[in-house]
Amino acid sequence: MVLLVEVILLERHYLHDLAPGYDRDQVLADLMTEYGEDVWNFAYFLTRKSHAADDISQEVFLVVYNRLYTFRGESTVKSWLLSITRNKSLNYLKTAFIRKVILVDVLTNRTESSPSPEAVVFDRMATKELWDCVMRLPLKFREVILLHYHYGLPNKEIVLLLQISEGTVKSRMYRAKNKLSAMLTAQQEEGKYHEGL
Known part of the structure; x- marks a missing residue:
């Protein structure tokens, strides 16, 4: 530190x-x-x-x-x-x-x-599947994920960069994670479906 x-x-x-x-x-x-x-x-x-x-x-x-x-x-x-x-x-x-x-x-x-x-x-990057999903996120969610996880910026710097409140950063991060989770789950289910055919 x-x-x-x-x-x-x-x-x-x-x-x-x-x-x-x-x-x-x-x-x-x-x-x-x-x-x-x-x-x-x-x-x-x-x-x-x-x-x-x-x-x-x-x-x-x-x-x-x-x-x-x-x-x-x-x-x-x-x-x-x-x-x-x-x-x-x-x-x-x-x-x-x-x-x-x-x-x-x-x-x-x-x-x-x-x-x-x-x-x-x-x-x-670690997994192509995850980043494919990140790329499909709406811009406002995609950029907070990228700034935090890919560029390692803390929330306070994201606040300054995007000129939004810290609460908005946290909200977008939470919603982005939920959307990513849903996309990844849907892809896994689709993969299982195709394997079963």
Whole structure:
């Protein structure tokens, strides 16, 4: 616990006291190395599109580069980056153009020729079945599950990132777990049914 607090304090100190003379390119490279995969994965989990996650990740780090000296240390660097990622992802999802593209993808049933980033990400996770269910959750439930279990953020940081009350975080977490449990139970029952045929 003490080590975690020291790491958080070091993160805050490092960026909070960043003077204009520091090499922003090097700081950005460090941040991309440390958090690039987290940013891409979170963007992918929210948008469900690998090309969107690529674009959003680039936008996030461009924003970070331009706002590097505005980091106030009120949260961890990871929370700050995930907050920017969330905002960019939600903006992406709101555009009418994207909705049309998604509809075209569904109607034409396009598939990617190379292994999808989704498959790569799920291979790294403990169980594909669970994460398939997580991906089917509505966005407000999916993001609290991801932030808590995948990114390890405590409720207080989720509150700051999503700008909702702690009670709402707990409620969404409870409802998300119930929905996941129901989905997993239904999948198991369906699997037993198919095995019996």
